[in-house]
Amino acid sequence: QVQLVQSGAEVKKPGASVKVSCKASGYTFTSYDINWVRQATGQGLEWMGWMNPNSGNTGYAQKFQGRVTITRNTSISTAYMELSSLRSEDTAVYYCARGPGDFDPWGQGTLVTVSS
Amino acid sequence: SSELTQDPAVSVALGQTVRITCQGDSLRSYYASWYQQKPGQAPVLVIYGKNNRPSGIPDRFSGSSSGNTASLTITGAQAEDEADYYCNSRDSSGNHLRVFGGGTKLTVL
Numbered sequence: 510q511v512q513l514v515q516s517g518a519e520v521k522k523p524g525a526s527v528k529v530s531c532k533a534s535g536y537t538f539t540s541y542d543i544n545w546v547r548q549a550t551g552q553g554l555e556w557m558g559w560m561n562p563n564s565g566n567t568g569y570a571q572k573f574q575g576r577v578t579i580t581r582n583t584s585i586s587t588a589y590m591e592l593s594s595l596r597s598e599d600t601a602v603y604y605c606a607r608g609p610g611d612f613d614p615w616g617q618g619t620l621v622t623v624s625s
Numbered sequence: 626s627s628e629l630t631q632d633p634a635v636s637v638a639l640g641q642t643v644r645i646t647c648q649g650d651s652l653r654s655y656y657a658s659w660y661q662q663k664p665g666q667a668p669v670l671v672i673y674g675k676n677n678r679p680s681g682i683p684d685r686f687s688g689s690s691s692g693n694t695a696s697l698t699i700t701g702a703q704a705e706d707e708a709d710y711y712c713n714s715r716d717s718s719g720n721h722l723r724v725f726g727g728g729t730k731l732t733v734l
Contacts, residue, residue, distance in 0.1 A: 544723065546668075553728040554660070554668065554711050559721050568721045604667055609721065611658045611673035612713070618667055 511535040513605050513616035520622045526593040529619045531605035538586035539563040542608035545579060545590045548618075549601040559608060560588060595623045629657075629712055629726035636732040637702045645697045647712030647726045655715040657695035659688060662709045662728075671710075672697055699731075707733045 516530040531543060545557040558569035560579040567579050573592070581588045588605060600623045606612035629649040637643035647657055656675060660668035670679050672688035685700045695714070699706055710729045716722035 542721075546725075553709075554662075554713075554725040556713070556723045556725055559723070570722065570724075606668075610715065610723070611670055612660070612668070613670040613673075613679055615667040615669070 511607070511614055513607060513614060515603075515605060515616040515619045518620040518622070520624065521595050523596055523623055523625055525595050525623075526591055527595060527621050528589055528591040529603050529605075529621070531588045531590070531616050533586045533588070533607070536607075538581075539583055543579070543581070543588040544606045544608045544612055545577075546604045546606060546612070546615075547601040548604070549598075552601075555601075557590070557603075562588065592621075595621075597623050599623050629714060629724055631710075631712060631726040631729045633727070634730045634732065636734055637699070638734050639704060640701055642698065642700045643702055643731065645699075645710050645729045645731065647695045647697075647714075648693055649714065649724075649726075650693055651714050651717040651724070652690060652693050652695050654717065656690060657688070657712045657714045659686075659695075659697045660711045660713065661706075662711065663707075668711065702731075702733050704733050707731055 512534050514532045539562045544559045560567045562581045578591045602618040604618050605616040659672040661671045662668040671682050671686050676688045687698045689696045712726040716724050
């Protein structure tokens with residue numbers, strides 16, 4: 510079955526970077542976009558950016574421009590989201606989701622905690 | 626950029642029909658997709674395109690659109706439909722950028 514499996518929880522200090530992975534299985538990785546979405550505790554969903562795994566083309570929400578980088582390794586069907594210059598407000602669950610547009614399925618989520 | 630606006634909370638009596646709406650300028654040009662999220666779980670796609678349901682989504686869920694408003698309708702709401710619902714659409718600036726609505730908490734009474 511189509512599945513996205515994300516890496517485990519992370520704890521980071523303010524100013525550091527975090528890199529979350531998303532491993533795809535059950536379909537051809539390069540045939541569908543990967544999107545990244547985050548959700549702070551008790552808050553709504555926030556779209557961060559997307560990537561076409563075939564071309565490597567990316568697009569980012571204006572809010573995250575300059576701080577987020579989405580990459581991939583097609584040989585292992587894995588996408589990555591790296592967020593830099595972390596601050597406490599970046600504490601959230603980060604999800605990957607297969608696209609384009611209609612996000613299905615989603616990964617299980619990765620909790621990133623930013624704390625000194 | 627673009628914004629999508631949802632009512633924060635809606636309630637419905639068990640077995641009745643409820644409509645959850647999403648407003649935004651980009652909806653004049655692009656369809657919304659709808660996601661259901663239960664506590665502690667990842668979101669699940671329930672409606673996409675004009676009015677399409679992924680496999681496994683009950684047919685009591687339907688979608689529609691008019692002008693700048695997209696709607697998710699649950700006909701005969703069940704207790705298990707109590708959840709947060711989010712709309713998503715393309716940002717009006719294009720280039721594959723997307724945006725979510727703020728979410729609607731549905732309570733089934």
